[in-house]
Amino acid sequence: MTNNDHQDAVAHEPEPRTADSRAEAFHGVRAARRNELAEDYVELIAELIHTQGEARPVDIATKMGVTAPTVAKTLDRLARDGLITRAKYRSVFLTEEGRALAKECRHRHEIVLRFLLSLGLDSETAERDAEGIEHHVSERTLALFAAFANRS
Amino acid sequence: MTNNDHQDAVAHEPEPRTADSRAEAFHGVRAARRNELAEDYVELIAELIHTQGEARPVDIATKMGVTAPTVAKTLDRLARDGLITRAKYRSVFLTEEGRALAKECRHRHEIVLRFLLSLGLDSETAERDAEGIEHHVSERTLALFAAFANRS
DNA sequence: GCAGATTGTTAGCCTTGTCTAACTTTATGC
DNA sequence: GCATAAAGTTAGACAAGGCTAACAATCTGC
Numbered sequence: 001m002t003n004n005d006h007q008d009a010v011a012h013e014p015e016p017r018t019a020d021s022r023a024e025a026f027h028g029v030r031a032a033r034r035n036e037l038a039e040d041y042v043e044l045i046a047e048l049i050h051t052q053g054e055a056r057p058v059d060i061a062t063k064m065g066v067t068a069p070t071v072a073k074t075l076d077r078l079a080r081d082g083l084i085t086r087a088k089y090r091s092v093f094l095t096e097e098g099r100a101l102a103k104e105c106r107h108r109h110e111i112v113l114r115f116l117l118s119l120g121l122d123s124e125t126a127e128r129d130a131e132g133i134e135h136h137v138s139e140r141t142l143a144l145f146a147a148f149a150n151r152s
Numbered sequence: 153m154t155n156n157d158h159q160d161a162v163a164h165e166p167e168p169r170t171a172d173s174r175a176e177a178f179h180g181v182r183a184a185r186r187n188e189l190a191e192d193y194v195e196l197i198a199e200l201i202h203t204q205g206e207a208r209p210v211d212i213a214t215k216m217g218v219t220a221p222t223v224a225k226t227l228d229r230l231a232r233d234g235l236i237t238r239a240k241y242r243s244v245f246l247t248e249e250g251r252a253l254a255k256e257c258r259h260r261h262e263i264v265l266r267f268l269l270s271l272g273l274d275s276e277t278a279e280r281d282a283e284g285i286e287h288h289v290s291e292r293t294l295a296l297f298a299a300f301a302n303r304s
Numbered sequence: 305g306c307a308g309a310t311t312g313t314t315a316g317c318c319t320t321g322t323c324t325a326a327c328t329t330t331a332t333g334c
Numbered sequence: 335g336c337a338t339a340a341a342g343t344t345a346g347a348c349a350a351g352g353c354t355a356a357c358a359a360t361c362t363g364c
Contacts, residue, residue, distance in 0.1 A: 023217030029284045065175025132181045136284025
């Protein structure tokens with residue numbers, strides 16, 4: 001989701017014109033970092049709904065490797081930001097916006113993953129690296145990754 | 153610095169055995185995220201010392217695109233963590249450890265950048281993406297990137 | 305249909321990373 | 335050599351993202 005519209009929609013900043021291209025790059029990286037966690041959650045929630053039928057906090061906690069209260073707090077934030085809906089003691093649902101974001105993330109994740117695999121990387125390392133890289137790849141780079149992975 | 157020893161040295165965690173490979177991947181990503189800023193600073197400080205002769209907080213603030221107090225607080229943390237030394241109202245110096253980290257980051261950054269360029273990306277986008285990606289690339293992936301960028 | 309296990313929530317704490325406002329120190333120009 | 339500008343620091347606020355401890359709700363198996 002880096003360098004594309006969605007992150008700016010979620011965390012729209014005044015973008016202070018520092019007139020330093022380096023500074024701008026770091027602003028972009030920081031903006032991306034702010035949305036990484038939300039994207040990871042939304043992607044995971046979509047996956048859980050697909051594979052388990054529902055997304056329960058306990059499963060999110062296990063998959064994310066964090067504690068239940070951390071999940072609760074994060075889910076509250078996602079709900080506040082309009083990505084999910086939830087009711088006390090119930091499982092989690094994605095909003096339209098959340099679904100769109102999840103789809104986008106999944107798409108991005110798959111391209112990065114296929115690209116790394118096509119480079120000859122083992123699948124375990126590819127999966128780990130894709131998890132970190134996917135949030136920092138611009139549309140332009142993603143297009144090149146996709147083209148490379150699909151080369152004859 | 154992702155997936156290598158340094159991050160664990162800086163932020164050594166008990167690594168709770170969740171027995172979920174997904175969770176482990178996220179733990180790795182979170183560990184990498186914690187060190188990204190320190191790496192960015194150290195890399196920048198090394199660069200400033202090289203090009204300007206010294207690393208002054210005001211220049212760090214400009215290049216990073218943050219305010220002076222933010223720089224001050226971050227530098228205090230870097231000093232606490234043994235990466236830099238500093239005295240009040242004076243410029244910043246890297247410790248041995250800081251220099252080693254800076255060298256490593258620079259190496260990593262250059263490989264990622266050259267790789268993106270060799271893929272056909274324009275230099276501005278390549279620079280921006282490299283800034284975000286470099287912290288999330290394992291040794292194994294880095295080796296593949298280097299090999300690809302050096303192919304005949 | 306209730307006891308105990310599982311799941312979820314709340315409260316409260318900590319660190320990081322950002323900011324603004326206000327102050328101090330150092331550097332600079334006459 | 336002093337006034338002012340520039341640089342640096344300190345104090346204090348705030349949000350995010352993590353934790354533990356303690357409590358509440360739900361589910362499950364007799």
